[in-house]
Amino acid sequence: MLANLLAPLRLPERVLEALDRLVESAQELGPIRSELTSVREQTEPLPELVTGLEHMNEDLATRLDAVREVVVALESERSHLNRTVGELGTEVGALHDVLAPVDDRLGTLERTVNGLAGEVGALHETLREVNENIQRTTGLQGERGMVERTRDAITGKE
Numbered sequence: 001m002l003a004n005l006l007a008p009l010r011l012p013e014r015v016l017e018a019l020d021r022l023v024e025s026a027q028e029l030g031p032i033r034s035e036l037t038s039v040r041e042q043t044e045p046l047p048e049l050v051t052g053l054e055h056m057n058e059d060l061a062t063r064l065d066a067v068r069e070v071v072v073a074l075e076s077e078r079s080h081l082n083r084t085v086g087e088l089g090t091e092v093g094a095l096h097d098v099l100a101p102v103d104d105r106l107g108t109l110e111r112t113v114n115g116l117a118g119e120v121g122a123l124h125e126t127l128r129e130v131n132e133n134i135q136r137t138t139g140l141q142g143e144r145g146m147v148e149r150t151r152d153a154i155t156g157k158e
Contacts, residue, residue, distance in 0.1 A: 137147065
């Protein structure tokens with residue numbers, strides 16, 4: 001009868017197995033707790049790091065905005081420079097068109113001057129020859145020529 005009275009107090013096998021597993025799991029909690037403690041210690045500075053990263057992000061956003069402003073200004077300058085270079089190219093083309101006849105005239109003038117220089121050289125040579133002929137005829141080449149001796153004879157100079 002006592003066995004019958006104690007029967008409800010006996011635990012079923014499944015409950016005993018579950019309790020055994022709980023005991024085994026509880027024994028494994030020690031290393032897990034130490035790992036959790038280690039993880040907590042390692043993650044303690046994370047809020048400060050996140051705050052620092054947020055500040056860095058804000059600073060980078062501010063810098064990025066400044067860089068965007070500079071890029072916009074540079075693009076505007078580049079556009080202005082492109083227009084200016086285009087206008088200058090047009091002006092250079094117009095100047096080239098205007099100066100082309102001047103270049104042709106300069107070429108003509110240069111050829112004319114070279115031709116005149118040749119003619120002036122020929123005239124110098126001719127004048128030199130004429131001068132030599134005059135000197136020979138008048139006797140101005142060191143001895144008195146026939147015309148001078150005749151004049152001297154007429155005027156009575158010796």
